[in-house]
Amino acid sequence: MMRYIDRFTLLLLAVIVAAAVAPVHGTAAAVLGWINEIAIAGLFFSHGAALSPDSVRAGAGHWRLQLAILGMTFGIFPLVVLPISWAAPLLLPSALGLGFLYLGALPSAVTSSIAFTAIARGNVPAAICGAAASNVFGMMATPFVFMLLAQSSGSAGLDVGHALVQIVIQLLLPFALGQALRPWLAGFMDRHATAAARYDRGVILLIVYTAFSQFVASGYWRDTPLGALAAALVLCAVLLAFMMGLAVALARVLGFGRADEAALLFCGSKKSLASGLPMANVLFAHQPGLGLIILPIMIYNQTQIIVGALVARRYERRAMQASDSADPSTP
Numbered sequence: 001m002m003r004y005i006d007r008f009t010l011l012l013l014a015v016i017v018a019a020a021v022a023p024v025h026g027t028a029a030a031v032l033g034w035i036n037e038i039a040i041a042g043l044f045f046s047h048g049a050a051l052s053p054d055s056v057r058a059g060a061g062h063w064r065l066q067l068a069i070l071g072m073t074f075g076i077f078p079l080v081v082l083p084i085s086w087a088a089p090l091l092l093p094s095a096l097g098l099g100f101l102y103l104g105a106l107p108s109a110v111t112s113s114i115a116f117t118a119i120a121r122g123n124v125p126a127a128i129c130g131a132a133a134s135n136v137f138g139m140m141a142t143p144f145v146f147m148l149l150a151q152s153s154g155s156a157g158l159d160v161g162h163a164l165v166q167i168v169i170q171l172l173l174p175f176a177l178g179q180a181l182r183p184w185l186a187g188f189m190d191r192h193a194t195a196a197a198r199y200d201r202g203v204i205l206l207i208v209y210t211a212f213s214q215f216v217a218s219g220y221w222r223d224t225p226l227g228a229l230a231a232a233l234v235l236c237a238v239l240l241a242f243m244m245g246l247a248v249a250l251a252r253v254l255g256f257g258r259a260d261e262a263a264l265l266f267c268g269s270k271k272s273l274a275s276g277l278p279m280a281n282v283l284f285a286h287q288p289g290l291g292l293i294i295l296p297i298m299i300y301n302q303t304q305i306i307v308g309a310l311v312a313r314r315y316e317r318r319a320m321q322a323s324d325s326a327d328p329s330t331p
Helices: 002-021 026-050 053-057 063-091 094-105 111-119 124-153 160-180 182-191 193-218 226-253 258-268 273-283 295-326
Strands: none
Touching (some): 002 193, 026 182, 026 193, 026 273, 094 226, 094 273, 094 295, 111 124, 111 295, 124 160, 124 258, 124 273, 160 182, 193 273, 273 295
């Protein structure tokens, strides 16, 4: 797994370097924008076709855990990032402050949340339900949560009404169409799950190249101090540590067992890069600071994967020790 993380991280860095060295301009940029929109629509269509209703229903009976996951994702996390945007005019470029607001409004990551819950021997059915519900709900909730955060912070320059229309056209409709056609496509999607995962990663790389290409071509990067980038790294690390600690504390206050605690920890503290970048491409279309806006989610995503792998292994060791101590045949 760590080999995959390193490989994809290197690919992301390579794409950013390529955008810095060879950004697209003029007609080529317009064509790339159209390709982006088609690729994103295809991405959400494939997600709709691949998502089994059974996976959403499985584990849904544990409503207290599901409410805790949704509450952390769309309630607590947005409130935690709000002070960052208030300090942004003084400490960070406005686009970077907007990026942290957007990070706070995003749904939970699906694949890594479930994978790390499984490694930690946590409540996997609940994690599947929580992560899937977060992403389905997130397509509707993220724009509204972000709009509330932007208004609270005094951020301007975003046509929210137009963005919501684009979210419906580019994301919700393809997803709904995929769900409608799932009875006929389920077998195909199951047989080609690896290809679908590669397509997801390809779309992410395409979006990153387009965003940073636009960022470089606009000249916006010249006004971005290195100190702001360093601050973004530190803030993402602090945010992750705080949210993971809060998830553990909340699980224990609610009386959850170790398995449910692991599900809340990994689903409640993570943010989705796979959903976040396509939505950003719609919400912040044609903004010169898009490269800075998506920077927090890119940094946070890589940090949460590396730290999550370490924490999941620690939970796994605790579970194995508890199992061994409970086994009367263990010497």
